[in-house]
Amino acid sequence: MRPLRLLWVLPYLPWPTTSGGKLRQYHLLRCLAARGHRITLLVQSKVPLDRQTREQLEPLLDRLIVTERRPLKSATTMLAGLVSPVPLLASVNGHAPGFSRVFEELLREPWDVVQIEHSYMYEPCRGPLRRHKRDFVLSEHNVESTLAEVTYSRLPAPLRPLASLDRGRYRRWERHVLGQARKVVALTDDDARVFAPYSRQPVAVVVNGTDTGAFAAVTPEPTARRILFVGNFEYAPNIDAVEWMLDTIMPALWQQTPDVRLCLCGHALPQQWAARWNDPRIEWRGFVPELQTVQAQSSVFLAALRDGGGSKLKVLEAMAAGLPLVATPQAVSGLAVERGVHYVGGADATSLVTALQQLLDDPAQAHALGEAARGYVREQHDWSRSADQLEAVYAELACA
Numbered sequence: 112m113r114p115l116r117l118l119w120v121l122p123y124l125p126w127p128t129t130s131g132g133k134l135r136q137y138h139l140l141r142c143l144a145a146r147g148h149r150i151t152l153l154v155q156s157k158v159p160l161d162r163q164t165r166e167q168l169e170p171l172l173d174r175l176i177v178t179e180r181r182p183l184k185s186a187t188t189m190l191a192g193l194v195s196p197v198p199l200l201a202s203v204n205g206h207a208p209g210f211s212r213v214f215e216e217l218l219r220e221p222w223d224v225v226q227i228e229h230s231y232m233y234e235p236c237r238g239p240l241r242r243h244k245r246d247f248v249l250s251e252h253n254v255e256s257t258l259a260e261v262t263y264s265r266l267p268a269p270l271r272p273l274a275s276l277d278r279g280r281y282r283r284w285e286r287h288v289l290g291q292a293r294k295v296v297a298l299t300d301d302d303a304r305v306f307a308p309y310s311r312q313p314v315a316v317v318v319n320g321t322d323t324g325a326f327a328a329v330t331p332e333p334t335a336r337r338i339l340f341v342g343n344f345e346y347a348p349n350i351d352a353v354e355w356m357l358d359t360i361m362p363a364l365w366q367q368t369p370d371v372r373l374c375l376c377g378h379a380l381p382q383q384w385a386a387r388w389n390d391p392r393i394e395w396r397g398f399v400p401e402l403q404t405v406q407a408q409s410s411v412f413l414a415a416l417r418d419g420g421g422s423k424l425k426v427l428e429a430m431a432a433g434l435p436l437v438a439t440p441q442a443v444s445g446l447a448v449e450r451g452v453h454y455v456g457g458a459d460a461t462s463l464v465t466a467l468q469q470l471l472d473d474p475a476q477a478h479a480l481g482e483a484a485r486g487y488v489r490e491q492h493d494w495s496r497s498a499d500q501l502e503a504v505y506a507e508l509a510c511a
């Protein structure tokens with residue numbers, strides 16, 4: 112298609128790629144830039160723009176504009192959290208007059224598409240959009256009202272009544288923002304069905320992907336007897352998964368196979384965990400910029416996710432690397448994979464332990480499972496396919 116002028120609005124910098132959302136946004140930007148689209152990226156960020164991030168992003172963009180997000184514990188955020196009809200997550204990123212002024216100036220320019228990432232980024236955009244009578248695309252990575260429940264469930268008991276109030280606010284907010292967007296983009300068919308009753312047009316699906324070429328040369332090591340998990344630990348479902356692994360799954364596995372190791376990688380790995388679970392068989396790696404090395408040192412990827420939404424980039428990357436996957440149904444949600452062909456596992460700890468033992472003791476089966484998963488991801492979830500789907504959304508809007 113012809114090159115387009117795109118204005119993307121994000122609530123965080125998409126580099127470094129420390130979360131699934133950042134990974135998705137960075138690679139879609141990379142693919143769109145390679146196809147000749149001219150992109151301006153407007154970001155409200157809680158961290159300053161550093162040299163490395165600037166050098167990584169600017170070659171992909173016409174312009175990179177970063178405004179500062181106020182601290183999470185600011186008086187404005189706390190007051191808004193109590194009295195605003197806007198839910199807390201949207202308040203954290205909203206009520207930002209400086210950002211709104213920058214966005215309003217940008218809307219004076221001619222754009223083929225204005226795209227907002229996440230419904231919680233809409234609050235400081237809605238006034239300028241209304242005044243300029245501009246349509247926008249909403250890219251919604253999860254059913255946020257459901258994810259909010261996962262986060263609130265971890266709050267102390269005295270705060271849970273407030274959490275119940277905010278859940279209702281987010282459900283109303285989500286429906287409002289979905290209804291305001293000209294086009295809604297979901298990551299999975301399941302999420303699209305949830306959004307459909309509130310959207311003005313049929314919801315588009317732009318799947319998550321992975322850089323399949325970057326993982327093609329990885330060969331897992333079955334003799335290492337190392338189980339790998341990767342996640343962003345600012346995300347409540349990942350915290351729940353690790354706590355379940357360390358409290359229940361791994362102790363049951365160690366009763367049968369005491370030589371197995373567990374390697375935990377990811378951004379914001381809580382330091383107190385090493386004291387709480389001080390078993391020497393647990394490796395606390397933290398954020399690893401290049402996953403291929405640790406993948407090649409591992410035997411199995413364990414995705415013990417009980418909550419969350421969308422599709423999981425950590426799972427796609429493990430599959431792209433040929434790592435045999437043991438997973439819960441939640442971990443493979445949004446993926447057209449078959450248990451016993453692309454992964455093994457189940458919803459309970461006993462099923463996961465049995466599957467881990469099975470793959471650790473049968474390298475031939477583990478290899479076959481990993482290669483089937485690698486082939487599936489190469490065919491269905493390369494980032495180029497995701498970019499094709501997003502361009503189709505843009506083409507539809509251009510023809511309307």
